Amino acid sequence: MAAKPVLYYFDGRGKMESIRWLLAAAGVEFEEVFLETREQYEKLLQSGVLMFQQVPMVEIDGMKLVQTRAILNYIAGKYNLYGKDLKERALIDMYVGGTDDLMGFLLIFPFLSAEDKVKQCAFVVQKATSRYFPAYEKVLKDHGQDFLVGNRLSWADIHLLEAILMVEEKKSDALSGFPLLQAFKKRISSIPTIKKFLAPGSKRKPISDDKYVETVRRVLRMYYDVTPLCAKVWAMMGAADIMVCKALGTPTPLCPGIHFGGTCSQVAVVIMAVIVTEHRELRSMSGKPRLTYINGRGRMETIRWLLAAAGVEFEEIFLQTREQLLKLGQDGSLMFYELPLVEIDGMKLVQCRAILSYIAGKYNLYGKDLKERALIDMYVEGISDLMHLILMFPFSPPEAKEKNIATIAEKATERYFPVFEKVLKQHGQDFLVGNKFSRADVQLMEAILAVEEKVPSVLSGFPQLQAFKTKMSNMPTIKKFLQPGSPRKPPPDENYVATVMKIFKLD
Numbered sequence: 447m448a449a450k451p452v453l454y455y456f457d458g459r460g461k462m463e464s465i466r467w468l469l470a471a472a473g474v475e476f477e478e479v480f481l482e483t484r485e486q487y488e489k490l491l492q493s494g495v496l497m498f499q500q501v502p503m504v505e506i507d508g509m510k511l512v513q514t515r516a517i518l519n520y521i522a523g524k525y526n527l528y529g530k531d532l533k534e535r536a537l538i539d540m541y542v543g544g545t546d547d548l549m550g551f552l553l554i555f556p557f558l559s560a561e562d563k564v565k566q567c568a569f570v571v572q573k574a575t576s577r578y579f580p581a582y583e584k585v586l587k588d589h590g591q592d593f594l595v596g597n598r599l600s601w602a603d604i605h606l607l608e609a610i611l612m613v614e615e616k617k618s619d620a621l622s623g624f625p626l627l628q629a630f631k632k633r634i635s636s637i638p639t640i641k642k643f644l645a646p647g648s649k650r651k652p653i654s655d656d657k658y659v660e661t662v663r664r665v666l667r668m669y670y671d672v673t674p675l676c677a678k679v680w681a682m683m684g685a686a687d688i689m690v691c692k693a694l695g696t697p698t699p700l701c702p703g704i705h706f707g708g709t710c711s712q713v714a715v716v717i718m719a720v721i722v723t724e725h726r727e728l729r730s731m732s733g734k735p736r737l738t739y740i741n742g743r744g745r746m747e748t749i750r751w752l753l754a755a756a757g758v759e760f761e762e763i764f765l766q767t768r769e770q771l772l773k774l775g776q777d778g779s780l781m782f783y784e785l786p787l788v789e790i791d792g793m794k795l796v797q798c799r800a801i802l803s804y805i806a807g808k809y810n811l812y813g814k815d816l817k818e819r820a821l822i823d824m825y826v827e828g829i830s831d832l833m834h835l836i837l838m839f840p841f842s843p844p845e846a847k848e849k850n851i852a853t854i855a856e857k858a859t860e861r862y863f864p865v866f867e868k869v870l871k872q873h874g875q876d877f878l879v880g881n882k883f884s885r886a887d888v889q890l891m892e893a894i895l896a897v898e899e900k901v902p903s904v905l906s907g908f909p910q911l912q913a914f915k916t917k918m919s920n921m922p923t924i925k926k927f928l929q930p931g932s933p934r935k936p937p938p939d940e941n942y943v944a945t946v947m948k949i950f951k952l953d
């Protein structure tokens with residue numbers, strides 16, 4: 447019999463809790479190693495098992511998986527909780543993306559001051575009841591089924607139940623306006639494996655208390671305070687992401703249950719929309735995917751890269767006003783009133799991860815099996831954490847720019863690039879995974895160029911990555927994308943920042 451998965455994390459919820467939920471719901475027993483001391487953590491770091499020097503880490507099926515999302519994807523895939531085909535998986539990814547954003551707001555909660563906790567609590571409840579719960583209520587209402595996707599239990603249901611319970615811990619009647627979600631909660635809670643997990647004595651962790659906070663601070667040497675950031679950014683961009691603080695030059699920790707690189711919703715979230723009727727008609731004729739975003743890189747650029755690398759032509763609509771965005775939301779195109787939006791194969795997909803995974807799956811850029819996919823996921827989640835620093839960079843104040851460039855250089859050269867240099871060196875192949883071109887190669891290439899724009903000499907100590915970059919640049923589809931006149935967007939300029947700031951009302 448295969449060994450039980452072993453989970454390495456703190457003795458508390460943080461980023462591991464959704465993994466515990468998913469395993470438990472799948473009926474899988476697991477063991478846990480709890481980090482209590484700095485020495486334990488350093489020993490792990492030195493042993494090399496933490497690919498990006500971070501937990502969660504899960505030993506499973508002979509792999510040492512890091513990156514929460516890679517771990518969750520693997521478990522969901524393995525235990526048949528991830529839909530029956532690519533389209534169902536895209537829906538599941540999209541729904542999980544929303545619940546992930548919502549839970550992200552709660553991850554930092556234990557680390558806030560008493561005063562900030564009150565504000566954050568109100569913020570979460572407001573987001574839950576005005577944005578997220580209505581979206582899921584509508585899904586259930588529209589199809590009238592018991593589960594969110596495909597009329598059977600999936601990861602999306604499990605994740606939503608976890609989110610509902612977390613919000614209810616903050617406001618017990620948060621579901622009062624949502625009858626279908628109330629019934630959903632009851633239904634999912636009574637599934638035997640989940641019922642067991644919800645009963646006392648299970649491996650479910652309690653609400654994080656001061657002792658948990660103190661342990662995380664001690665183990666990660668996190669000596670600074672967490673603040674809910676600039677209130678405006680918080681409200682406008684969805685402050686689940688602690689890297690916003692970094693971009694703004696405020697002191698920040700690395701994680702402790704905080705999305706370091708995670709959600710796909712923020713920067714462009716509240717950005718505006720020109721939905722031109724002619725374009726809609728045009729699209730149905732051409733059948734090309736249609737991308738709706740602003741005219742800049744932001745969270746759409748990786749999607750442009752991936753489509754271009756796959757040799758797929760696409761159309762774009764650039765939004766300009768908040769009213770346009772709201773209109774798009776009202777017509778039902780934006781599940782969470784957030785961009786990017788990609789219309790593809792009859793679906794209106796939101797949530798970057800959902801979109802990228804769908805494109806990667808469809809165009810055969812996502813490995814040959816679950817294990818290759820787990821590797822690819824692990825790599826792309828690490829790359830996304832690095833890219834997130836770059837994404838937020840244009841929004842940092844002038845006095846923080848130098849420091850933030852230094853952070854980008856440090857993270858690239860000390861944490862992320864060494865991993866990929868080592869991978870390429872060890873297997874000696876042209877591509878990161880399975881000797882075959884995948885989304886991991888595309889995303890690494892994008893990241894290399896983006897970091898080089900800020901730190902031109904960044905690859906000097908990485909000969910394998912230099913050769914990788916040259917090879918990638920010569921792949922016909924990528925070569926084309928790198929040429930002038932392609933849909934690739936230039937680095938964000940003052941104009942882009944000013945537009946976003948104006949629309950977010952941040953000035």
Ligand SMILES: N[C@@H](CCC(=O)N[C@@H](CS)C(=O)NCC(=O)O)C(=O)O
Nearest residue numbers: 500501502513514700701702703706
């Ligand atoms: N994107 C990663 C982020 C993981 C993360 O930020 N982990 C924290 C603990 S919750 C950590 O290990 N921080 C130490 C560090 O970054 O140096 C994931 O989702 O797993």
